[in-house]
Amino acid sequence: TKEDLKKKLAKIDGKGYKAYEDLQGEYVFEKFTLCIDHVQGDPFAPPSRIRLKVPQSIAGFEVSMYNKPSRQVALEDFLTRAVFEVIKKLPSVKGTGHSGDIYIDKGGQQIIKRSAMVVSKDYVEARLSIGLPAFGRRINSSGAQRILFEFLPQIVEEALLKKSLKVRDIWLWVETAEDQDYLRSKLKERGLVAFVADGSILPRESGISDKPLKGDNVVPFESPASLRVELQLPNRGKITGMGIPQGVTLIVGGGYHGKSTLLQAVQKGVYNHIPGDGREFVITVADAVKIRAEDGRRIEKVDISPFINNLPNKIDTTRFSTENASGSTSQAANIMEAIEIGTSLLLLDEDTSATNFMIRDTRMQKLIAKEEEPITPFIDRVKQLYKDNGISTILVMGGSGDYFDVADCVIKMHNYRPYDVTQQAKKIAKEFKTNRQVEGNVAPVVINQRIPLKKGLEIKGKKIKSKGEDTIKFGYQEIELNYVEQLVDRSQTNAIGEIIRYMADRYVDERSSIKEILEKVYRDINIKGLDVISPFYGKHPGNLALPRLQEIAAALNRLRSFTIK
Numbered sequence: 001t002k003e004d005l006k007k008k009l010a011k012i013d014g015k016g017y018k019a020y021e022d023l024q025g026e027y028v029f030e031k032f033t034l035c036i037d038h039v040q041g042d043p044f045a046p047p048s049r050i051r052l053k054v055p056q057s058i059a060g061f062e063v064s065m066y067n068k069p070s071r072q073v074a075l076e077d078f079l080t081r082a083v084f085e086v087i088k089k090l091p092s093v094k095g096t097g098h099s100g101d102i103y104i105d106k107g108g109q110q111i112i113k114r115s116a117m118v119v120s121k122d123y124v125e126a127r128l129s130i131g132l133p134a135f136g137r138r139i140n141s142s143g144a145q146r147i148l149f150e151f152l153p154q155i156v157e158e159a160l161l162k163k164s165l166k167v168r169d170i171w172l173w174v175e176t177a178e179d180q181d182y183l184r185s186k187l188k189e190r191g192l193v194a195f196v197a198d199g200s201i202l203p204r205e206s207g208i209s210d211k212p213l214k215g216d217n218v219v220p221f222e223s224p225a226s227l228r229v230e231l232q233l234p235n236r237g238k239i240t241g242m243g244i245p246q247g248v249t250l251i252v253g254g255g256y257h258g259k260s261t262l263l264q265a266v267q268k269g270v271y272n273h274i275p276g277d278g279r280e281f282v283i284t285v286a287d288a289v290k291i292r293a294e295d296g297r298r299i300e301k302v303d304i305s306p307f308i309n310n311l312p313n314k315i316d317t318t319r320f321s322t323e324n325a326s327g328s329t330s331q332a333a334n335i336m337e338a339i340e341i342g343t344s345l346l347l348l349d350e351d352t353s354a355t356n357f358m359i360r361d362t363r364m365q366k367l368i369a370k371e372e373e374p375i376t377p378f379i380d381r382v383k384q385l386y387k388d389n390g391i392s393t394i395l396v397m398g399g400s401g402d403y404f405d406v407a408d409c410v411i412k413m414h415n416y417r418p419y420d421v422t423q424q425a426k427k428i429a430k431e432f433k434t435n436r437q438v439e440g441n442v443a444p445v446v447i448n449q450r451i452p453l454k455k456g457l458e459i460k461g462k463k464i465k466s467k468g469e470d471t472i473k474f475g476y477q478e479i480e481l482n483y484v485e486q487l488v489d490r491s492q493t494n495a496i497g498e499i500i501r502y503m504a505d506r507y508v509d510e511r512s513s514i515k516e517i518l519e520k521v522y523r524d525i526n527i528k529g530l531d532v533i534s535p536f537y538g539k540h541p542g543n544l545a546l547p548r549l550q551e552i553a554a555a556l557n558r559l560r561s562f563t564i565k
């Protein structure tokens, strides 16, 4: 019990830091059980991992707050943020290194399944890290006593019991998330790939902040009448906004009028957002993938032949490999890999695309014969991708009107407001013929399922560890994920590292495709919870947030040792 912990603490006061290891174990407090799962080796090492386990009979959350996946994830998210708020106002316990640090992994603007909190019908369990305090390398028991016997009970009391929380806010979280998932599930039957609610706030505070832009100059989103749709949500009721239809949609408009901002909101719309974010009801089909040029990336045996053919030196583009892709080949590979893992919507922005991948106009066709140009530009594939493969595209293109010929819908952004200019664009396309030759053959884009080999996933050096949001250290290698734009949380990056190790140990059998392997991982997560991917399953599993299949595949595809059969 808690008295044992007190005694142990008294005994080790002033001793060398290692003696803290005696604290490992479980202790019963009045309202919770404290599990000290891992004690750090010294004050500078990553803080110790603990869990606070509150029986649901004491926590008191109604079953209806967590009896559906959408609600459960949202309640867990809410409680994680509540813990964070309590931690923020705690007084500090000072000392060397991480002494006195208390941390919960609360995440950013998205609501994502994460390991920091688990709510079930039996208990509420928070996973925290604490820096056990020391002076120099000597144990500071009175500091530890404050954290363990004052601060932790206060966290439980103020953040993990229903009676201490604003129940209206809990319902707001839970119902908003449920509405978001519901809306996302209805897009397809409404013939839509994305929805942007009227009143949404799309712009962000800055290039490095995902929080909403504030101030009088912010223009709330307002749908054009012709694209306005109305939906009925289970909690919020009626909602209106712009429905982006399936097919090929162009976003046009002058520079600085809000095109990229709209696309960026749509690409994040694969995730739910917290109340107050401004993008709560910017909802996109769950499998949408942002595609961009990424020169320098590695490509491993990808069939990019729908876009790239007849390379110099007769290089085979049906199993194309390179250590250093060009802008256009990287963009082609990004598309083919997205199709391989499964997608119904591609998102492209002229700002981050390779020009020669996007367009090849009449004059260039006259000067450079088709036989001399390996690239079949995206403009000649985009319609076909929709017709044959059911893959829609939303494309920001302010620089070339050639795409008017292939667009089903054209949205113009002007002063941050959208206008439906489809008819105008069609009329212009008829009036000013480009006389472009349509290039490429008519053969449909075939999906090639690649099978990974075990040897490419062996970890040389010691371990897998994420370094910030954009890098995974994989033994001696680094996986660079800066251009994987829909990876939004460093704990997702952590999780991807764990998943790669987890799948390599279990499911890479030289017969299963990448997609089959990842689906097995997801099946395990669905049954046993996100913790299953951690080597510390059953204890504090580390800070993890659920990534999409698409981002895990993206990491594999960027791993330099990754080998395909």
Ligand code: ADP
Pocket: 202, 203, 204, 213, 217, 218, 219, 220, 221, 253, 254, 255, 256, 257, 258, 259, 260, 261, 262, 413, 416
């Ligand atoms: P474009 O892609 O058309 O050149 P951007 O989307 O990059 O334009 O937007 C240009 C600037 O306008 C950005 O700084 C962005 O934050 C800001 N912005 C975008 N939408 C809005 C809005 N609705 N209200 C206020 N500012 C906005």
Ligand code: MG
Pocket: 259, 260, 261, 351
């Ligand atoms: Mg732009």
